[in-house]
Amino acid sequence: MKKRITLIIAAVLLLCGLVGCExxxxxxxDTSSSVNGLKRTAVVYDQNGNVIKTYKGKFDVEINEYGNKVKFDIDGKRVMINNAVVIVEED
Structure with a gap:
């Protein structure tokens, strides 16, 4: 029983220590973004730096492990961008 109380106290102290950190x-x-999405602006550039398209709205962004594919849903439509430069900023 003492071990259990000690573990609970340690967990609470650890959690309290994390509340103020980055x-x-x-x-x-990240949790809020994956559940609700965040208001963002995504600008898609070609390889020469010219703007192809700009997306604004509340969405979550998914990037593959190689960084060459970006996927998100906006206004009920799925957007998949391959082999382009995408800069996403939170509004």
Whole structure:
């Protein structure tokens, strides 16, 4: 029983320590983004730096492990961008 109480106290202290740090803030932002989406602007550029298209709205962005494919849903439509430069900023 003492071990259980000690573990609970340690977990609470660890959680309290994380509340004020950037890692915790990023975790909360990532969770909010994946559940609700965030208001963002995504600008798609070609290989010469010319703007192809700009997307604005509330969406979550998914990037593949190689970084050459970006996927998101906006206004009920799926957008998939391959082999282009995409800069996404939170509004």
């Amino acid at each position: 890692t915790w803030d990023r975790l909360m932002k």
